[in-house]
Amino acid sequence: MTNKNIILDISVLSTCTIQQAMQAIGRGEIGATFVTNSKGKFQRVLTDGDIRRALLEGHGLQSNINVIPFKEAIVAHESNSIEEISQLFSDKIRLIPVLDSEQKVIDFHLYDKRRHIAVAKPLLDDEELQLVSECIITGWVSSGGPFVTKFEELMADSTNCQYAVACSSATTGLHLSLLAAGVGEGDEVIVPSLTFISTANAVTYTGAKPVFVDVDKSTWNICLAQIRGSITKKTKAIIPVHLYGHPAEMDGINAIAKEFNLVVIEDVAEAQGSTYKNQPTGSLGNMGVYSFFGNKIITTGEGGMIVTNNKEFADKCRLLRDHGMTPEKRYWHEVIGYNYRMTNLQAAIGVAQMSKLENILERKKDIASKYKQYLGNLPGITLPVELPHVSNVYWLYTILIDPDIAGISAENLMLQLREVKIDSRPVFPPVHKQPVYNTGQSLPNSEYISSTGLSLPSSPELRDIDIEKICSTIKQSINY
Numbered sequence: 001m002t003n004k005n006i007i008l009d010i011s012v013l014s015t016c017t018i019q020q021a022m023q024a025i026g027r028g029e030i031g032a033t034f035v036t037n038s039k040g041k042f043q044r045v046l047t048d049g050d051i052r053r054a055l056l057e058g059h060g061l062q063s064n065i066n067v068i069p070f071k072e073a074i075v076a077h078e079s080n081s082i083e084e085i086s087q088l089f090s091d092k093i094r095l096i097p098v099l100d101s102e103q104k105v106i107d108f109h110l111y112d113k114r115r116h117i118a119v120a121k122p123l124l125d126d127e128e129l130q131l132v133s134e135c136i137i138t139g140w141v142s143s144g145g146p147f148v149t150k151f152e153e154l155m156a157d158s159t160n161c162q163y164a165v166a167c168s169s170a171t172t173g174l175h176l177s178l179l180a181a182g183v184g185e186g187d188e189v190i191v192p193s194l195t196f197i198s199t200a201n202a203v204t205y206t207g208a209k210p211v212f213v214d215v216d217k218s219t220w221n222i223c224l225a226q227i228r229g230s231i232t233k234k235t236k237a238i239i240p241v242h243l244y245g246h247p248a249e250m251d252g253i254n255a256i257a258k259e260f261n262l263v264v265i266e267d268v269a270e271a272q273g274s275t276y277k278n279q280p281t282g283s284l285g286n287m288g289v290y291s292f293f294g295n296k297i298i299t300t301g302e303g304g305m306i307v308t309n310n311k312e313f314a315d316k317c318r319l320l321r322d323h324g325m326t327p328e329k330r331y332w333h334e335v336i337g338y339n340y341r342m343t344n345l346q347a348a349i350g351v352a353q354m355s356k357l358e359n360i361l362e363r364k365k366d367i368a369s370k371y372k373q374y375l376g377n378l379p380g381i382t383l384p385v386e387l388p389h390v391s392n393v394y395w396l397y398t399i400l401i402d403p404d405i406a407g408i409s410a411e412n413l414m415l416q417l418r419e420v421k422i423d424s425r426p427v428f429p430p431v432h433k434q435p436v437y438n439t440g441q442s443l444p445n446s447e448y449i450s451s452t453g454l455s456l457p458s459s460p461e462l463r464d465i466d467i468e469k470i471c472s473t474i475k476q477s478i479n480y
């Protein structure tokens, strides 16, 4: 049955009896009726709970529904977006009528408790569809066409960088930046062990060796003292990773880099839009590399971007990205390059996503503050930090669970959440422990954060009622 038919079936007049309202509720599947006046204007929602309470209070089936105390309904209007409507749900409000300009019910939204809650879901709508359609209509589906350049311009602008080079992923972006910086066989590059493996793999692709260091216990980002202690004559670069959206300590990193003449490549895959001392991350080192994988702050499906203020680096990245083909002469190659290009189709999505970036970042902050409100001060739960001089974008809102205090491990909490259709993710195993690297090092902070960490749902479309459900499941699962 369509929502329109349900509305017709279950609506009653304000002059009806409790029995008639019960019958109307029984005709639908939403456990409620919409009460209207004689002109069809919406007045209130009556739920089966309201009816049950009225009967228990002694009202008869033939009593008028007006004996039931009036509660102003939370309603949406035709012009409201799905996101706006989603935010109207709470643990008390599970049904939202949508009214037209004449106050008539034209649709409704129901909160389904059994809904699957994803960790990270992209926010895509007509805007992306329209720009992708343009690529299809015009035939510009590969790396030619206007959107790649447009997306690069938007990214350069938003990061206060002069140059931006789109590529096929952050992994290929990191590889290109390392090559542009001259990193190769026999060199060493310092990387935090607590990261997604591609930070290290990109170093390995060049023939250089990733040198793993531990992270800071509170920010989960690369530890300055450990960088200093790991520098050798072979060290060429440092890749700080702004893990889960919290910026790494860039002033300290740049100072060390200057002292030892090292290149700094920021891995901003998880932290688009974050700032360090009011400057965009990505613009603070020599190059910054973004990811647009489907779970990132914004997405192009797969995709990446290198930003820099160094023309030489930008030109080199561009050359290597395009098969090493000399820009002046088609099919002429003086270096071995790669096909690491972004397609016009992907860039079209990226351009549309850039117009949503501010809203996404705002909603992520909001989600983080709701999690903090519900999970703050729970025994054995450590929340992510936001140091005063940075802005954390809380890519995935990640908490640590001390099993000795909380009475449950992160792994088991993940299973409990899954039982009620809530997705969560473990923190990456430290790269120095991965079978392909397995260095035999002991990096206790990375190991502790990895074994106790759990990333909670963080999509911008997450509703406040979802966050309440996630947090109440966590509270029920720990010693509280």
Ligand SMILES: Cc1ncc(COP(=O)(O)O)c(C=O)c1O
Binding pocket: 168, 169, 170, 171, 172, 195, 196, 198, 199, 241, 267, 269, 270, 290, 291, 292, 293, 303, 304
């Ligand atoms: C810190 C970090 N670096 C690099 C990457 C790689 O990004 P991509 O999938 O775009 O290659 C990721 C992706 O998850 C990441 O989290």
